[in-house]
Amino acid sequence: MSQQVPPAPPATGPAATMAAGPTGGASAHPTAPAARPGRSLRRWGIGLLIPGVLLSLLGLGMLIFAFVNVAGMTRGAANAIHELPGGQGVITLDQGETIQLYGIEGDPTPRCTIVGPPGAEMQEGMMFTSSRGVDGRSWVSFTPILTASASGEYVVECDAEGPVAVAPPISAAGLFGSIGGFFLGGGSLGLGLVLGLAGLVLAIMGWRRGRAM
Template structure:
């Protein structure tokens, strides 16, 4: 008596399963605007500092030069000068010398006290320094008589003009350096970022 065995079933591999993949490629990194902002800011500061500094310097030097051009020498130490009421004038003598002067207003009175400011200027290559000052109390010709042949009269040197010129130079230098450093920092930052990308 024989027993029959079931025929072997052909071996079959299970169908491959395709699992869906989750996630996606990382988004590209956004470029920083920091370098551009630094370069633009540095360029603006540099440009404005140079422009404004130059303007302040030119105006300050011009105001100082205008005041110096109004200084007049008195031949022999005596003469007259026209002044408006309220004008403040100074008397100048060569550096290292001084003089004593008598000043009369148009109405024959003495003028008012002037300023304590010390001014200096250059006349014919020599330095002249203020030694006295007065304020015109009336408009017209003021008579000046001094015991020295070398005397000049004119307004005080403009301190505002001097400080304006100095401030313009400092602004141009300081602001220019700051603007240049910001511009350079932005450029270096941009180059480093570009190299990494």
């Protein structure tokens, strides 16, 4: 006679879960962990904070450079001015050197003549009005940019009631460059602060949301 083998008891534990497969109500693949709350906000915040800080540093550097440039131009202008007592005097110029005549702001504009070495003359260029503050007095140019055609001594005579001064013209390129530096530096600094502040707020919100969950 043959003996009947009793049926094996049902499997339990992790093996039963793996054996059940997709039709047994349990999955053989582990479930992906859910995204941490606030993680996306923190990423956005850091993504705005870093360029904001870099832009702020760039803007601050441009402002400092423009300020130093203007300060240097101001010191150079004060040192380069040469006052002619009574509106008359002799100046020594090199060929190609440029000057302008200056009078005290508010005084009547004088008429001047400049006589150079034989065969030399002062060549008139662009009319560019510039001002300088020296020893509490404000000097304003009243002639175009004048260029010496030859090296030598030049005699300046003016029918001025007040003092007259001779000085090189202020560099228009340097002046406009400094103004542009102030505008660009200020804009970069402002934009950087806005981005940095927005990024900081988003990062803090994401961090707090992650701690609250």
